[in-house]
Amino acid sequence: MGTREDVYQLLEEKMLKYADYAEVPVIxxxxxxxxxxxxxxxxxxxxxxxxEMSELTGRAIYVRRPVVDMLYAAGQELKSLDRSLTLRVVYGFRALEVQTRLFDEAKESLRQQYPDENELTEAAHRHVAVPSVAGYPTGGAVAVELLRDxxxxDMGTPVMQADRDAFTFSPFVSRDAWEYRQLLRRAMMAAGFAPFDGEWWHFSYGDKEWARYYRRPGALYDQVSFADAQKVDPDADLAL
Incomplete structure (x- = not known):
C-alpha cells in the first residue's frame, strides 16, 4: 500500500482542486x-x-432555503439506516469577510514554501477555500456530524479540525469511524448534497463544488457578505 504519506497523496490527488472550480459559472x-x-x-x-461566526449570528446557523429541507431529509435517511443516530449541524453560512481573512492567513503562512503564485493559491485552498469558490459564504455548505443516542x-477526527485523517477515505481511522463516515456520506448524498472528501463533515448544495461534483452547468448560489444577506426565521416563511 506504500507509506502513510503515499496514501495521503493518492487520496488528495483524487480531490477536486481550486482550478476545477474556478471556471464554474453562477447561473x-x-x-x-x-x-x-x-x-x-x-x-x-x-x-x-x-x-467567531457566533459573534455575528448568535446561536443560529443560517443556510439557503433548500438546504434546510435537505438537512431534514438527510436526518430522516439516517433514521431509516439506524434509529439511534441523529444528524447534528455544527456550521453553515460563513461571512465572506471571514472566509477572505482565513484564506489570506493561510496563504501568508505558506508563501515561503510556494514562491509560484498559482501553486501558492492551490496550496492555501487545500486548507481554506479560495473565497470566490468557497461554499460556506454562499449559504449552501454545512458541517455535520453524527450522534448516537x-x-x-467516533468519526476518526474532531469535526472541523484540520488533519489529513479527516479525509473521508483515510484508512488510518478505526473501523467504527470508517463506517460512520460512510453512513453520513450516504445519508447526505441521498438528500442531494455533494460531498467534499477532504473533510468527512463537509457537504454542500448549490455552490460551485456541488455543480462541479454533479457536472451541472453552473452553481445556483454566489458568495455573499453577512451584512448584505437577509436573515429569515423559517417559521416566518413556510412551516417545516
Missing part, C-alpha cells in the same frame, strides 16, 4: 435570503461550534 442568483436551520425532534440537532460518535 441562478436569486435574492440573497438565508434561513435559520432549526432542530427537529429526534432527527436534527443544530449547535453552532464556531465562536445523543452523544457524538
Amino acid at each position: 441562478e442568483v436569486d435574492e440573497v435570503v438565508l434561513f435559520e436551520a432549526v432542530p427537529q425532534q429526534g432527527v436534527l440537532r443544530v449547535e453552532h461550534i464556531d465562536a 445523543g452523544e457524538p460518535v
